[in-house]
Amino acid sequence: MSVSSSYERFFDIPIGPQHPALKEPLFLKLIVEGEHVVAADVDVSYTHRGIERAMQERNYVQNIYLAERICGICNVAHTLCYCQNVEGLYDVEIPSRALYIRVLVEELARIHSHLLWLGVAAHEIGFDTLFMYVWRDREIVMDLIEEVTGNRVTSAINTIGGVRRDVKPETCDKCLKAMDYIEERTKYYKRVCKTDPTIAARCVGVGILKPDEAVRLCAVGPTLRASNVKYDVRADDPYAVHDEVPFNVIVYDTNDSFGRILVRIDEIFESINMVRYCIKHMPSGPVRARLRLNPPVGEHLSRVEAPRGELVHYVKSNGSEKPERYKVRTPTFENLSALCEMLTSKGNYVVNIADVPVVFASIDPCLSCTSRVAILDSERGKIWIGSLEELKRLKR
Amino acid sequence: MAMLPEVFRHIFKKRATLMYPFRDREKIPVPEGLRGKMSFNRELCIGCGLCARFCPSGAAKLVEDDKGKRPIFYIDQCLFCAQCEEVCPRKAITLTREFEVAGFNRSNLVVK
Numbered sequence: 177m178s179v180s181s182s183y184e185r186f187f188d189i190p191i192g193p194q195h196p197a198l199k200e201p202l203f204l205k206l207i208v209e210g211e212h213v214v215a216a217d218v219d220v221s222y223t224h225r226g227i228e229r230a231m232q233e234r235n236y237v238q239n240i241y242l243a244e245r246i247c248g249i250c251n252v253a254h255t256l257c258y259c260q261n262v263e264g265l266y267d268v269e270i271p272s273r274a275l276y277i278r279v280l281v282e283e284l285a286r287i288h289s290h291l292l293w294l295g296v297a298a299h300e301i302g303f304d305t306l307f308m309y310v311w312r313d314r315e316i317v318m319d320l321i322e323e324v325t326g327n328r329v330t331s332a333i334n335t336i337g338g339v340r341r342d343v344k345p346e347t348c349d350k351c352l353k354a355m356d357y358i359e360e361r362t363k364y365y366k367r368v369c370k371t372d373p374t375i376a377a378r379c380v381g382v383g384i385l386k387p388d389e390a391v392r393l394c395a396v397g398p399t400l401r402a403s404n405v406k407y408d409v410r411a412d413d414p415y416a417v418h419d420e421v422p423f424n425v426i427v428y429d430t431n432d433s434f435g436r437i438l439v440r441i442d443e444i445f446e447s448i449n450m451v452r453y454c455i456k457h458m459p460s461g462p463v464r465a466r467l468r469l470n471p472p473v474g475e476h477l478s479r480v481e482a483p484r485g486e487l488v489h490y491v492k493s494n495g496s497e498k499p500e501r502y503k504v505r506t507p508t509f510e511n512l513s514a515l516c517e518m519l520t521s522k523g524n525y526v527v528n529i530a531d532v533p534v535v536f537a538s539i540d541p542c543l544s545c546t547s548r549v550a551i552l553d554s555e556r557g558k559i560w561i562g563s564l565e566e567l568k569r570l571k572r
Numbered sequence: 573m574a575m576l577p578e579v580f581r582h583i584f585k586k587r588a589t590l591m592y593p594f595r596d597r598e599k600i601p602v603p604e605g606l607r608g609k610m611s612f613n614r615e616l617c618i619g620c621g622l623c624a625r626f627c628p629s630g631a632a633k634l635v636e637d638d639k640g641k642r643p644i645f646y647i648d649q650c651l652f653c654a655q656c657e658e659v660c661p662r663k664a665i666t667l668t669r670e671f672e673v674a675g676f677n678r679s680n681l682v683v684k
Binding site: 239312322368 | 573574575578579588601603604605606607625626627628629651652653654655658
């Protein structure tokens with residue numbers, strides 16, 4: 177028997193869609209040279225649920241709850257975006273108390289999402305003690321959301337024309353008390369993240385995304401802000417009452433996974449202050465404007481800063497009780513091309529295979545929101561998005 | 573090393589979790605407005621069918637009984653969004669705070 181003399185320099189390593197290090201169904205095709213990743217390709221289409229098509233088959237009220245289920249963690253952002261969109265078709269004034277409650281719940285959801293992410297990131301780093309402490313404190317925020325909206329996760333607070341229930345004064349007091357506790361704990365977690373050698377070793381200088389690359393690849397949210405680009409929909413295109421509620425856009429110039437941790441922790445502080453402001457300055461009055469069931473003919477696009485970044489919804493109405501076309505663009509989708517850039521070794525910057533889960537977790541991925549079917553018809557130069565039935569028809 | 577004092581402090585702290593299904597059932601904080609299993613009052617229902625029309629998951633189905641049309645609620649399909657409670661013109665549907673609705677038999681998961 178002779179030993180093969182063939183020597184290949186580059187190897188393909190497939191990771192996922194089911195892999196112990198990834199919590200989400202992502203297929204990563206890594207091309208490695210030794211231990212270093214030189215190129216990466218992603219496939220996210222394992223959880224396509226046909227939600228856009230399903231929305232065209234339901235009426236506008238049912239779609240609130242369907243939009244909520246695009247993503248469990250950022251459900252408030254999705255319903256907010258959906259409701260703003262449909263309200264945009266009516267061109268109607270929403271009561272200001274409703275807008276304050278929307279921002280209040282949105283920021284509570286952001287705190288819970290960032291704490292959840294901090295726990296997941298700690299788990300990916302291999303720091304499970306921090307993961308468990310963070311998730312224990314996240315329960316306090318979950319309980320607050322349950323108290324305000326009636327459910328821990330799928331809050332169903334936003335509706336077309338306002339919000340579905342008012343906030344009671346005793347709930348406000350509870351919120352303020354809990355915010356003090358969360359602020360104190362988050363300060364402690366920030367100290368841990370800044371001083372702990374494990375986190376520094378796994379995150380500093382890992383997953384570099386330069387500012388010009390971040391802008392070129394259309395990164396959004398904390399991924400973009402950790403690359404020192406000051407962009408936040410809440411500040412740049414204020415919706416609800418974000419033009420009245422003061423906050424700072426957090427940016428870090430470290431360009432790496434460590435910066436993404438710090439951006440999210442600092443955003444928790446900003447959200448805590450916004451929750452306090454909303455409770456103190458909430459005007460009295462109605463929380464809902466009653467609207468006709470069928471919106472007028474037209475189209476509308478709305479943007480919301482979800483915890484993961486800029487979320488875009490588009491609706492086209494033909495005057496009936498169902499939308500003619502609905503389109504969702506989630507933040508993770510935008511961050512995927514930035515993820516491929518982070519996973520590519522260049523010059524002095526090398527990505528080891530062991531860094532891949534940390535880099536992947538650093539964009540705060542949410543893949544089941546992201547999966548959409550897009551068909552590119554190269555003959556006619558047209559892109560359209562359709563259902564499985566339409567795909568089958570196309571195949572024939 | 574900011575973690576060490578915290579870890580030692582936790583040795584003497586009370587456990588954060590509850591032994592839920594076996595013990596501590598009464599210790600679970602259930603807030604006032606929790607959306608749980610619905611209750612239906614047949615006397616108030618006028619059979620307008622709005623609950624079935626707006627139910628996002630098809631959990632409310634309109635059927636006919638000796639008094640006319642009325643909805644039946646299948647909890648196994650319910651999202652607990654309280655849309656039926658919201659649209660009901662006669663307040664015949666209210667969502668209770670009962671959240672333990674899991675079961676082994678689907679026929680038990682029906683509210684009539």
